[in-house]
Amino acid sequence: MSDLLLSTDSTSQIYLDANATTPVLPCIAEVVSHTMQICFGNPSSSHITGIQAKHLLEQTRNRARAVIGAHDGDILFTSGATEGIQTAVVSTLIAAKNHSIDKPVLLYGATEHKAVPNTLIHWNEVLGINAQVLAIPVSSEGILDLDFIAQHADKALMICTMAVNNETGVYQDLTAIEAVIRAKNTDVAWMVDCVQALGKTALELSTTTIDYAPFSGHKLYAPKGIGVLYIRQGSAYTPFIAGGGQESGMRSGTENLPGIAGLNKLFNLLLDETDDTFKPLSVLHDYREKLHNALQYTFGQLTFNHKFENSVPTTLNFSVNELSSKEVMDLFDAAGIRISGGSACSSGASRSFVLDAMGKSNWQSENALRLSFGPATTQTDINFACERIRSLKSILQANCLIVSDSESPQQEACALGLTQYRHQGACCWLYVTSQHQAVIIDPIAELLPRLEKIVTTQKLQVVAILDTHAHQDRMSSVELFKASLSAHLNFCGSDQLGWPADGSVIELMQTTLERLATPGHSVDSLSYLLRCNKTKKVLYCFCGDLLLPAGLGNTCLQGGDAMQMADSLNKLQQRLSPDSIICSGHDYQQCFAITWQAQIQQTPLLADLVKNHITMNEFTRKKQTSDIEDKGKFENLCGYATQVDTASPLQVDVAHAKNLLSNTNAYLIDTREPYEHGANDLPSLFDISKLRVINIPLSRMANALSDGQLSKSQCYILLCRSGNRSKQAAVNLAQLGFEQVYNLNGGMALV
Known part of the structure; x- marks a missing residue:
């Protein structure tokens, strides 16, 4: 049976996340369904239907023994591996409450699933064991440090390791681990998480001194909500779930017979040497x-x-x-x-x-x-x-995500205008003219490979690489970018922030970039104003961390000055238009695009200043007070923004969206990146003209606003992969005055 859901169309699912969960095999699903409808008896009932159910349960238990090599000890049915881990830990710690070990420890592998250390920490505290919980280090290859185990094993109340790691697939040498543990401590409880080992490695648990081994059905084609726990004969045990006495009093509650039936079929497939499923x-x-x-x-x-x-x-x-x-x-x-x-x-x-x-x-x-x-x-x-x-290679080439190996790639196209690139809340801006002149503002080292590919594949002429200030949170990357892009630079020499030495302005075809000293967040802070040569209007204001979307820069960092900030903000008020786009150095709230008018509306202290409701001295006093109050809350962030109260965008499901697109002049906006957009045929999916589908990723939202791609009187339905990015974009547009904006609930995941 197939893991993948196959189809000839491009939207078919290829599932390659089996370590998270697996689909239920059809033959297993059939058995589960049959058990739910026909063999649905309660194993505790004494009539024939109950006896049949009990037989199925015990048959499954015996098959589990055969699969994992557990010829003795107990096989306990659980809801899954997490319950098995809880049961093993609680049983061990209760048995160890009266220990006489000085400075006891609980050991777990540093790469264990979080269910293990979190369980140890929780029950260690709840039961008052007061042992030190220690992570066993691993090598660069993910192998447990046996010397560390040997050093601490004699003080250990429990040692937890895993057979196969769920993230990397790395397997441990259980024989070597066992030798080290038992050489130092013959009595310590040893649990091995075997979830990822089932069906992938041979197991002979009865030949080991492993005390507990949890398994989970849904990791190997059985239903969710069913698992087994192996308990070595003589190992400590306390029922984790008490009640009606099922499972011989070891785990109360009516057994999940359909799930157990699924395991029965799974184990049968694993044991049948003539079957080629696995x-x-x-x-x-x-x-x-x-x-x-x-x-x-x-x-x-x-x-x-x-x-x-x-x-x-x-x-x-x-x-x-x-x-x-x-x-x-x-x-x-x-x-x-x-x-x-x-x-x-x-x-x-x-x-x-x-x-x-x-x-x-x-x-x-x-x-x-x-x-x-x-x-x-x-x-x-x-x-x-x-x-x-x-x-996918052609899509990657077309969007400059990889360098094309073709001498004349046909699909590559540069995104002209303004694009925002982000790394952990920090923003870098790339502006490109129709003549392929490029300016990079607030470069970030981690983004160099991405931007280098764009510049190289598009043969851009870089006329400036600029910092808005000497960033307090990172080293300047101007020189690093200049060195890597040296073959594409079209300027000679520059000052410390990157401004070319040969001019007071930077001419960019129909626009001009000029600089304005705007100290406040730092002494050297500059704002770069990109003006339209025809209208003289400022299209974009690259203000670094003087302003953040819906917030102001931090003046508590080195070089900050609230009085200078007030003066700088008044300067911007004199030069900016209401619809000038503010391009900050950080965007912690993922606003992506905000106008000067919206910035004023959403930042009360700024509004009071530029509307002359308060003096510069009053602004300074209030700003200093708020920064001191916020310092502990936001640590060393470059600025603060108070969450703006905005009504949630209108949510529509797929049917409603299709209805709007069929019966109104609504447009569909795909807020995903172009490389994602290119992987789907949205016009066909929604049965609309290609002209009614617009791809405006969040990284290009500022450019779309400046270019007038969007009209406040138009109806838009926004979508993305999951509905999260498009919801954020819808919120941002609502803050900018767009009233007919809908978000496709669940995004492409539910289309």
Whole structure:
């Protein structure tokens, strides 16, 4: 049976996130459904239907023993691995309450699933054990430090390790770990998380001294909500769930018989040597090599975060050199390829704690990607996945995400005008004229590879690389950018902030860039004003951290001065138009685009100053007071912004959106990046003309406002991958006075 949902159209799903969960095999789903409808008896009932259910339950237990090599000890049905971990930890710690060990410790592998250390910490505190919880270090390859285990094992109440890591696929040498543990402590409880090992490595638990081993069904094609816990004979045990006495009093509650039936079928497949559902290791290694080759073809240089020789073949953890994990994941998702960044249980995190523990670089930890498939994957699945991955190369080339290997690439096109690039709340701005002149403002070192590709592939002439001030939160990257882009520079010499030495202004075809001293956030702060030569109006104000969307810069940092800030803001009031776009050095609230008028409306202290409701002295006093009050709250951020009260945008589902597009003159705005937009045929999906679909990513929203691409009297439906980015864009547009803006709830995920 296939892991992947195959179809010939480009929107079909290719699922490569099996370490997070797997689809239920049809043959298993059929058994589960049959059990729910026909064999639905309660195993505790004494009539024939109950006896049949009890037989199924015990048959499954025996098959579990055969699969994991547990000829003695207990096999306990649980709701999954997390319950199994809780049960093992609670049983161990309750049995250890009266220990006589001086300065006891609880050990766990530094790369364990968070369920393990969090459980240890929780029950250690609740039960009053007061042991020190220690992480066992790992090598750069993710292998546990055996010397550390040997050093602490004699004081340990419990040692927790894992068979196979869920993020990297790295497997541990359980025999070597066991030898070290038992040489130092024959009695300590040892739990091994075997969730990712089932179906991928051979297990003979009865030949080991492992005390507890949790398993979870949904990681190997069975339903969610069912798992088993192996408990070695004689190991401590306290029921985690008490009640009616089911499972021989070890785990009360009516058993999840449909889930157990699913496990029964799964175990039968694993034990049946004539069945070819689960592929041998040699085939899985071949699959990995094919995926590896496809990734290299598409992205070029990759950095793998684990060694293939000491990891299971079903997991590839890697980073794409010079691309962020978000860019790759968004592209894959738009193309119907499902992968993850690190662990699904930690998807909200900005970096991988597993790779941190392995000593990988910040860049690797922040940009790790995990591609994983299950052992039931077919050759057809892999071929189709590789074909889809390879097809993305042209999209990457077209959007300057990789350098084209063609002498005359046909699809590459430069985004003229203004584009915002972001790194952890900091903003870098690229302005490009129709003659391919380029200005980079507030360069960020981490974004150099991305911008270098754009400049190189588009043959841009860089006429200036500017800092708005000597940033207090990072080193200047002007010289770094100049060195890397030296072949494309069209200016000679510059001052400390990058302004070319040969002019008071920078002429850019129909526009002119001039500088204005605007101290306040720092002594040397400048604002760069881009004027239209024809109208003399300021289109963009690059103000660094003097202003942040809906906020003001921090004056508590070195060089800050509230009185100077007041004077600078008054200068801007004299020079800016209400619709001039404010381009800040940081955007912590992800506003992306804000006009001078909206900035005033959303920043009360600024409004009071420029409307002459308060004097500069009053502004200074209030600003100093607020900065001191906010200093502890925001630490060393370059500015603060109070959350603006804005009504949530109107949400529409797919049916409502299609109705609006069919019966009104509404436009569909795709707020994803062009490389995501290009992976879908939105006009066909919504049955509308191509002219009614606009791609305005958040990075280009400021440019769209300045160019007049959007009308406040027009109706717009915004979408993105999940509905989050488009919701943010809808909020921003509402703050700018757009009244007919809808957000597609759930985004492309629900289309």
